[in-house]
Amino acid sequence: MARFRPYSGGMAYHHGNLRAELLDAAAETIAAGGVEGLSLRDLARRVGVSHAAPAHWFGDRAGLLTAVAADGFARLADDLEAAAAPGGGLLEAGIAYVRFATADRGRFDVMFRPGLLRGDDPDLRAAQERAAAELRSAAAGVPGDAGTAGLAAWSLVHGLATLWNSGAVQDDAPVEEVARRVASVLAPPGPAPAGGDR
Amino acid sequence: MARFRPYSGGMAYHHGNLRAELLDAAAETIAAGGVEGLSLRDLARRVGVSHAAPAHWFGDRAGLLTAVAADGFARLADDLEAAAAPGGGLLEAGIAYVRFATADRGRFDVMFRPGLLRGDDPDLRAAQERAAAELRSAAAGVPGDAGTAGLAAWSLVHGLATLWNSGAVQDDAPVEEVARRVASVLAPPGPAPAGGDR
DNA sequence: GCCGCGATCTTGTCAATGGCTAGATTCCGC
């Protein structure tokens, strides 16, 4: 993602890192004011380029948001992978999911809004697939019907994150703690869950 | 719906039912193209009034969306109440939640986006409170810590509905069936209620 | 050394939008 561009001259033209900077600024702005609060022109102003510069990199608004979402899925996949690494089970993956969604809110807000994105973008699809694979691997080994149990776990953490981000959850504790409590309802902390029914 | 117009004369001025019709058309449009696809002017065109007519009823865009959201919370509360009526337990309430969110997508899409709404609107707050009360009453009597279990149940159905609406769920079965399977992971169908299946 | 070509960014323009103000039309209480 972050292309390093060896670069000598002044900053007039050829900003040097525009694409990455636009993506970061976009995520920041969305986190602060939602997707509808993101204006391409304001974004350009923020980064210090002309109002048409973003169009060169992303084509249009959908292109920009698609890149933000792809970035988000890649980061989520990284986080899930890290959470699964040593002795982390489904519970740790769930907490990582919620942590990402609440900490990297700007990107998360865009990731599940297909109406705003170019669903056929190759980068987006690849990142989505990587994140999905991490989710599947985290949910592997749960008792009962794998599909249903996995979907339930995903729904649980996704719903908690969404509700939290919307301010609907009344809890003074930090998100991770709430996530741990809530997720424990489904996935007891121990790696080998006991109570299989159905 | 709500085509009835208690008026005798022509419909030049004084449309007769503008507010309700704008709300319905707005929900419909949002369901089809998302909130960002909703233009006040297009909405006015659709209903056949001037571009400034919506402003009279709702002030601005936030006012319109607030009214849509309030309407949505009221309908959700009605549905939850109906689901709880005879022998419905937490499971039935959860299914009703998912059914509402997927069937009345236009309204649901707006209900949990505080950045788009006027959070201090009295109608909105009242409708929210009514829906919250229904949720609490549905979650009453679950085992374990009431707050955590209730939040887990809410997160589960909210997450499933959100994921479903975003197209992230790969399942050919109708939503209600998926919701029943998923929600059963948390709330086994069995305990008190007599209403077997359906 | 420098030249040309493509990549990168800018300026200019246009239709559409949200919001505001002023005015037209109709309803309703008296």
Next chain:
DNA sequence: GCGGAATCTAGCCATTGACAAGATCGCGGC
């Protein structure tokens, strides 16, 4: 049937996203 208030329209402005055309720069080839 009259006057005020509710309802809707018309006109205007700043801002936005998208597009087109041009300016500037970096890099490889000679």
